[in-house]
Amino acid sequence: MPLETLRTVAGLAPPLRTLFLTTLFFRTGTMAYPFLTPHLLGGGGLDPAGAGLVVTGFGIGALAADLAAGRLLGRLHPYALMRAGLLLGAAAVAVVPLLHGLPALAAGVLLWGFAYEIVTPAAYAATIAGSRPEQRKVAFSCYRLAINLGLSAGPLLGALLYALDPHSVFWANALCVLAAAALLHLRRERRPAGVGPYADTGSGGGTGNDAAPHGTLRPTAAERTRFWTAFGLSLPIQLAYALPSVFVAAHVIVGLGLPGYWAGVVFTVNAVGIVLFEVPVNIRTAGVGHLATLLIGYALAGAGFLLMALADTGPELVLATLLWTAGEVVVFPALLDYVSRLPGPAPDRTMGLFSSGVNLAFIAAPQLALHLSAPGHPGAPWAAAGAAVCAACLLLLAARTHPYTWHKEEPCTSAT
Incomplete structure (x- = not known):
């Protein structure tokens, strides 16, 4: 089974391999969120009610990203939206340990939640554009594999870092997200001019640039x-x-x-x-x-x-x-x-x-x-x-x- 999985991932079309590696880096970087509540109760100076409100703000920001994703993908290529979300998320998570007080922390965590979640629908769109219909279920399972591998490793690494220095887990998270953004950017830029990011899959989803790949019919x-x-x-x-x-x-x-x-x-x-x-x-x-x-x-x-x-x-x-x-x-x-x-x-x-x-x-x-x-x-x-x-x-x-x-x-x- 593991060998079959490795062969399947290695056999993905180049855009989907890039998406797999980007997702693996990004989700491995999801190491600060499990330690957000203890940070808020400690270094953030909040009481339990305030900490609960701030953590809920992460979910609200994520929900807002899902609702906004359709319009954003109507204007931006999935790779462009993913890069923007990764960069914004890295900035937000790096700033959170420097914030104090309920208003500042609530705003920072809400922005973090939005940036974190906006990557997901963009990755879904990239998977759709980068795979033929008969390949799509396997493509989605490979994408989920990257998520689960990253989410398995990230919190473990985060626990070790948090024990050494509570702030370091946020900055390590930000570095992993920046690495994911850099990988996505470099793999995108290496393509020859005029060749869309999904052109080699035969899916017909590529546009050759960062324009929206579909029309806007109701x-x-x-x-x-x-x-x-x-x-x-x-x-x-x-x-x-x-x-x-x-x-x-x-x-x-x-x-x-x-x-x-x-x-x-x-x-x-x-x-x-x-x-x-x-x-x-x-x-x-x-x-x-x-x-x-x-x-x-x-x-x-x-x-x-x-x-x-x-x-x-x-x-x-x-x-x-x-x-x-x-x-x-x-x-x-x-x-x-x-x-x-x-x-x-x-x-x-x-x-x-x-x-x-x-x-x-x-x-x-x-x-x-x-x-x-x-x-x-x-x-x-x-x-x-x-x-x-x-x-x-x-x-x-x-x-x-x-x-x-x-x-x-x-x-x-x-x-x-």
Whole structure:
């Protein structure tokens, strides 16, 4: 499996290899955010309420970026928008440790959140433009691989730096983001004059410059309905997969009274499963229709989170984690692939709006966990998430019966 993944990444078209490496540097640099709250409570001089408000501002800035991405991608090439976001993000994260007081910190972190998130829809657009439709599910899985590798290494490095000097983790973060921007710039500039960044993929998405790659025709009512159907049906999935990062530790240690290392085991099983299996699984399922793939992914996710609600021992938690990790491996590349193929004048620009669901979920997940978890019912948040995903799976079956709510894709037979 690892060798197959390495061969797949090495075999990506040059623009997608550049995107993979840029994303790896960028996400490895995501080492300061996990330590933002202790910084705010310490060096930032805020009380818990103020720190919570500032951290929420990061999510609000990220959500604003998703909502603005469509218009920005209508005017800028994805590479140009990524470079701007990386440079702005590096500046913001470098300044945050120098700020004091609620207004300054709130403004700096909100700007940081905006710059951090604007890179994602631009990367989605670059993936769409840099891959043929039959390659896109694998391309998205490779992009997600870069994210997961970076997010696995970054916080570990950040923890070491934070122990040495709390400010250094912010500056190391900024340097990694600058390195990502430099790599993207250098790979872009090496191309011969007049050759678009996606010209060698045969996708027809390149423009030869940093102009917008698509027109500005308004979508039809059917196209809008299909998009919002996909968006709505994805929200339970986004919410369910936002829950582990905010609730696993509390559930394992406080809710179940298990040793804390079981929380680490859950995170490790999830991370290793994604890194080892996501790309190979999506290579093998590239020719499977979106409906079948999504139904399998939703079913695995729903079963996994319902089992999390019932699990009360470490091995049971691992079994549940294997199930919802299998769902994650299948469902997220399939969702991105399906939305990217929805008919419309500029489908890549809808990806920013679609990715706003991730930020809505991360804002809502802590509230869900807080309000549903209670003594005697530690698994209630998992049960709610699993039930919501199962309900969305049934709604997906219903949506596929009408052309206004489901786009029937053309057969796809090859990923190469």
